[in-house]
Amino acid sequence: MTLDTLDTTHLVALAAALGWASGLRLYAVVFLTGLAGWLGWLPLPAGLKVLEHPVVLGASGLMLVIEFLADKIPALDSMWDAVHTVIRIPAGAALAAAVFGGDHAAWATVAALLGGTLAATSHVAKTTTRAAANTSPEPFSNIALSLLGDAAVPVMLWLAVEHPIVFFACLALALVVMVALTWLLMKFLIRLIRTLRQRFGAGAAAA
Structure with a gap:
């Protein structure tokens, strides 16, 4: 694939993927995107070329391991x-905007808004889900959710480049699930906090 084969659909899909995935695994996004460019698997747009630099690859790779x-x-999660x-x-907004660069200011602005919104959606969903999972004493659900996020990032980045239409369908489904989970789990966490407050409040009053 050459840069010329990345039409508008591919570029929009890539911007959306970078934004959405940044909300889950920012350092994995930076490292995998830069590595794909450095190895020649993906011709990165000019705005993303900096991700190929060995220093950036080294730093993002180190942070990827720490985050993993x-x-x-x-x-701790x-x-x-x-x-x-x-x-x-x-960061999701910046990466999405960098897909179009300074030569396409209007598209870059739209991409930044899209990337930031998608990053916020996935980040809030991840944070809420993991907080709810942490209320369980067993660690297996937490690890399973983490591994799911680890797998989702490279898959969605690959789909955005190779099969953008499929990516958009998967992204739409993921957003619906994330919004629904965030709403349900926020209600659960609010009820849990209220219960704990009442319990500890009653205990303090009895003491």
Whole structure:
């Protein structure tokens, strides 16, 4: 595949994939995209060429490993997600905008809005789901959800480049599921917090 074969549909799909996946695994997105460009598997647009630089690959690869491990540890994963709330969303917007670069300002602006929104949606869904999973004493559901996120990122990036129409269908389905899960799990967490407050409040009053 050459850069000329990446038509508007492919570029929009790539921008959407970078934004959405950044909300789940930002460092995996940066590393895998840069690695694909460096190995010649994917001709990266000019705005993303910096991801191919060895220094960027090294740094993103190191952070990928750290995030991979942190995401498998209950409670630590939620703290990691909380810290990255201020990182993943703007990074998703920036990566999406970089697909079109400065020569297409209008498209870059739209892509930034799209990427930031998708990153926020996936990040909130991930954070809420993992917080709910952490209420369970067993670690297996947490690890399973983490591995699902690990697998989803490269699959969606690949679909965006090779089969953009299929990617858009999968993205639409993923967004519906994420929004529904976020709504349901937020209600669950709010009820749990209220129950704990009442329990500890009653205990403190009795003491």
